[in-house]
Amino acid sequence: MKMKVGLIVNPIAGMGGRVGLKGTDGPEILKRAIELGAKPWAEDRAYEAMKILRNLLNDSIEIYTYPSRMGENSARRAGFFPKIVRDLGGREGTTAKDTVRAARDIRELGVDLLLFTGGDGTARDVYRAIAEKQVVLGIPTGVKVYSSVFAASPRAAGELAARFLKRQVTEVVEAEVLDINEEAFREGILSVRLYGYLKIPYDSLCIPGGKIPSGHSEKYTKEAAAAEFIDNMEEDCIYIIGPGTTTKEIMKKLELNYTLLGVDAIQGGKLVGKDLNERQIINLISSRKAKVIVSPIGGQGYIFGRGNQQISPRVLRMIGKENIIIIATPGKIESLRGKPMLIDTGDEELDKELSSYYKAILGYREYIMYKVIPGYREQY
Amino acid sequence: MGLAKLRRDFHEARWEEPIIFELSNEGERGIITPKDEKIERIVGDGISELPSSIVRKKLPNLPELSQKRVLMHYLRLSQEILGADVNIDIGQGTCTMKYSPKVNELLVQSPKVSEIHPYQSEETVQGALEIMYKLDLFLREISGLDRFVFQPGGGSQAIFAIASIIRAYYKSRGEERDEIITTIFSHPSDAAAPAVKGFKVITVYPDSETGIPDAEALRGAISSRTAGFIVTNPKDTGIFNPRIKEFTNIVHKAGGLCAYDQANANGILGIVRAKECGFDIGFFNLHKTFSSPHGSGGPAVGALGVKKELENFLPVPIVDYDESREMRRYYLNYNLPSTIGKVREFYGVFPVVLRAYAWIMSLGEGGIKEVAKIAVLNNNYVMYKILREVRDADISYPANRHRIEQVRYTWKNLREKTGVTTEDVINRMYDFGFHLRTSHHPWIIPEPFTIEPTESYSKEELDEYIEGLKEVVREAYEEPEMVKRSPHRSSIHRVDTSWLNDPSKWAVTWRLYLRKHRNGDSN
Known part of the structure; x- marks a missing residue:
């Protein structure tokens, strides 16, 4: 039986970064980011990870994802034929609600691993949807990546995911979901909050230790x-x-x-x-x-x-x-x-x-x- | 075969002994001598003859106690210790705790030594000077360097003297060089002492795969400002850098001097020499490698050696032998044209020099090499046992390198699985009469502990210590809360050290204590 891998792409994650905004949580900020010339790159990051996964595991896995920019595009680009778990009726899924719903849908299908692309905001949404019921791994894309649920890079995420699916890495640990208050962040105040834990495959060489706020x-x-x-x-x-x-x-x-x-x-x-x-x-x-x-x-x-x-x-x-x-x-x-x-x-x-x-x-x-x-x- | 036994019912003495000042009773005396009016008539009361400017207006605030109370006080304190002579002291890694032969104490306590005064004329201390001179010769042979002095009162002071020599050397050449390079797993004083001397300090980190720095990293640190390179080898992790000659070459090429911190030379004594590694300066802690009781800042000697070109910069005096005079004799030579002056009064702590001399004389060349070999063997035996028998103890950073005389281990896994930290393990080890330490800061290796078995301990003793570690780890799984509340059988269970960060609270003297905590004035 083929192993099942879920994929969720938050297509707007990381857009604020290059234009000097601190995160893209909320539609007004997204609008401003686009005005400032921000281009989406989350799909590219997801593609990079999926490409590695495709190279290492070939056809031994099935991808379950949401349509279009929320994962389908990246998976197809990497050479997979993904199963689309819900029809959004042509709507572009870019809100937190979409992420939460996708995570719930994919978990209910019973996947071996759920990959998601984004930053701390996306990690929070995934946590809200599935808590510790599913092994996940973050592909870092967001502006803020304080949480320990992300691999060091898309490539590292692909490699770790492959090792986990091949059972070369079997340990699963709880990793922090941290986020800073974006409003305070834009005001210049750094306050990191622990929102909960997600389960991730653990290989000490692949996961950054999580940010440790300076005391x-x-x-x-x-x-x-x-x-x-x-x-x-x-x-x-x-x-x-x-x-x-x-x-x-x-x-x-x-x-x-x-x-x-x-x-x-x-x-x-x-x-x-x-x-x-x-x-x-x-x-x-x-x-x-x-x-x-x-x-x-x-x-x-x-x-x-x-x-x-x-x-x-x-x-x-x-x-x-x-x-x-x-x-x-x-x-x-x-x-x-x-x-x-x-x-x-x-x-x-x-x-x-x-x-x-x-x-x-x-x-x-x-x-x-x-x-x-x-x-x-x-x-x- | 000796008996290897874990002392489950060990309990340290606990006297709740007050500070000696608190025991004071006004008017109490150790010895009361009879009053002799006849003598008083002749010499007066002994005080009124003194010039008034040097007579105290108010008596000093010294404790007033009987002889018996003084004796009890210090005997009680001496029982509340876990010192080198009462425990298997292999847990104080990097400090080279070894057995100091007691026969050497007889020499040191002899009036011929204890009654010497540093201002005595040279003619009357020829024996002591000869011992210093000959120990210098021994250390030249052991290091390959050309001249030693014993003035520095410890390792850090020796490093401070090294920094002073490096500064004086470039000043004499009219070169402006103000950067010292060291490595993170060298002793922290290799960075701190040059910083005190005003140098910029660049610390090189090791490659995470080899545990030793890359030559590339060293090259990156080198510049026309490079004055010196001060390092330990083997590192605090117990890893020896086999490419050290390449490193000293790089520094020399850039015009810098190389200094070897051999405070602890126990694993390479008689096997690796400073000279062949390309060092210009070096020092040995006589109290570590060459056996003197040490700890708690006790009397120590950082024996400082240099190559011929740097001899004129040494602190004075150095001990010389004058053959040309009619009366062949040893003398103190203050006549070094470029001397850095003094880092401490006089010529060094003579009892420590004497113990080192006696230790070397009793062992001879073969014996000294055997010390290193047994120290390395003991260390590797302990490492083998710990990694196989002590659950969750691991060697870290990196795991695959040979270790020489000590090993830095990690309790990372233990902490992750049980929540028990390295501090907790240390506290619980006290309950079995053992001492264990973490490592120098920063703790780059998580939950560190450092073990250095030296040559002094038997297999039974090493096994006994490892049994202690195994027991504490077993308890960490079964009763983690009990371990976290330990020690339970020590003199003082928990010391609140949080106030160490608050200068308004800590006091290093009684007078300061009164001022800070009792608002009192004690003169």
């Missing part, structure tokens, strides 16, 4: 690292400051206005851009010396491709590898448990080019040499 104990080390960065700032250089509490400590120390989860820019100690999207960053740095400063996501280690999609492949190519500055407090490093930091920009070639050892700022006059690799590299 107060990191306060002084953050200040020290920010001070080291400021001591070495060059007058004529534009600094693109990535999101997060670690990098934004720099803004605090310089007494500048900033967006906690957006991308800001400074030059000569002054703010020259706030909450920038990809296009605005490109305009700002065109034919000028620029550096970008980012901090890895705790537990996972992503420096690009999670929560900072505005710093797009195009931006990174303009800035250049030698102008990437990584800032990481000891607590962040500890949370990586010796694993390398990761890049998943959506451009595999670029991810490879940027892979290297980086001299990251750890504290005041303290640095570490740390390895950065593509998020999808096989050994990972």
Whole structure:
């Protein structure tokens, strides 16, 4: 008997990222994202994972999914002939309700594994629908990927799914569904909430550890690292400051206005851009010396491709590898448990080019040499 | 065969002994000498002759106790310990807890040693100087370096001296170099001491597959600002970097100096030398590898050695032998033109130097190599047993490398399955009379514990310790809550350490304690 695999694609997941919005939860934000030129990429991400699955398992599985953009397209592109479990009457399923209903339908069919594409919002919807009744695995696409239910990349998701279906990986664990309050996020307040747990296949090499929100104990080390960065700032250089509490400590120390989860820019100690999207960053740095400063996501280690999609492949190519500055407090490093930091920009070639050892700022006059690799590299 | 027995009914002494200041009774004395009016008539009262500027206006706040109370106090405290001489002290990994031969204490306690004063003239301490001189010669042979001093009062002070020498060396050459490179599994002081000296510190992380840093990572850290490379090898994980010569070559090529932290040289003693690994500077903790009782900041020596080119930068004095004089003799040489000065008073803790000298003399060349071999054998025996017999104990990061004299293990699996953490296991081990420790921070290896068996322990003793671990893991499955509430049979069960982060609360002296907690003034 063929094994059954469910697939749910949230087609709008991740659209806010490159245009500088923090998530796409809610129709108004989606509208704004589209106005700003956001293009959907969730289907592409789902296709990447399904392609791997197709290569590794061939015809030994059956795909159950929703029509059109909610999974059918991606599955077909990868060479499957998916079973469509419900007719939406030509309507495009893009709401949270659609995700919830799809998850319920697919679970009732009794699949071996449910793959879903999205971010924390989608994970919450899946959790709402099926809680812990079904083994699932997230293909990361969203702007916010704090939850531990996602594989490191679409490729890693495909590989882990294949290993699970081939019973090479048999352990199943409960993984956190975390989400930040998007409204507070847009106001610049970082508050992560635990919504529940989903069951995922467990292979310690494949699942990022989940983001560990930085606590107060990191306060002084953050200040020290920010001070080291400021001591070495060059007058004529534009600094693109990535999101997060670690990098934004720099803004605090310089007494500048900033967006906690957006991308800001400074030059000569002054703010020259706030909450920038990809296009605005490109305009700002065109034919000028620029550096970008980012901090890895705790537990996972992503420096690009999670929560900072505005710093797009195009931006990174303009800035250049030698102008990437990584800032990481000891607590962040500890949370990586010796694993390398990761890049998943959506451009595999670029991810490879940027892979290297980086001299990251750890504290005041303290640095570490740390390895950065593509998020999808096989050994990972 | 000795008896390997798990002490299920062990209980540590618990005296609830107050702090000595709290025992004080006004006017109580240890010894009351009879008053002799005849002597007083001749020499006066002994105080009124002193200049008024140095006479105390108010008596010092010292505890006033009888001799018997003082004796009881310290004997009671001495029973409330799990020190090296009462437990199988293999759980204090990286600290090289070994048996310190008691015959050496006879030498140290001899008045010939205990009555020496550092300001005595050289002619009257020729024997002591000769021992220092000869220990220097021994350590040259063991390390391949060219000159040793014993002034640093411990490993961290030796590293501080190394940082000072590196700074002085580049200053003398007119080069501006201010970056020190180390590795994360080196001792934390290899980063901390240079930072105190004002260096920028770059820490290299190991490759997660090999457990040792990539040469590529080191090259990335190197620049024209590189002043030095300070590392341990084997690492704190017990993994030896076999490519160390390649590393020191890279640093030398960039113009930097290489320093070898051999605080713990127990697994490679007489087998691997600093010189052949390409190091310019190095140090041994005499109290670790060369046997002296240590712990709790006790008297220690970081024996610091350098290559010929750096000899002039050493702290002074160094011990020299003058053959040219009529009276052939040893003397203290302060005449080093580029000396960094002093990192500590005088020439080092002589009893520790003497114990190291006696230890080496009693073992000889073959014996020293045997120490390393037995230490490695013991470690691998313990590792084999732990990985096979102690459920959920695992070796981490990476699992497939050889270990030398110690191993960093992980309780990650135990924690995931039972909720029992490495701290809980440590607390429960006290209940069987064992000591265990985690590791230096940061805890890159989750739920870490570090075991270093050294050469001192028999197979029965190692088995006994492993039985303790097995018992605690069994309990973690059957009675996790009991384990989490442990220790139950220790002197002090739980110490609230949360106030350590609050400078307004902690006190390192009685006077500070009174000031912070009782609003009192004690002079």
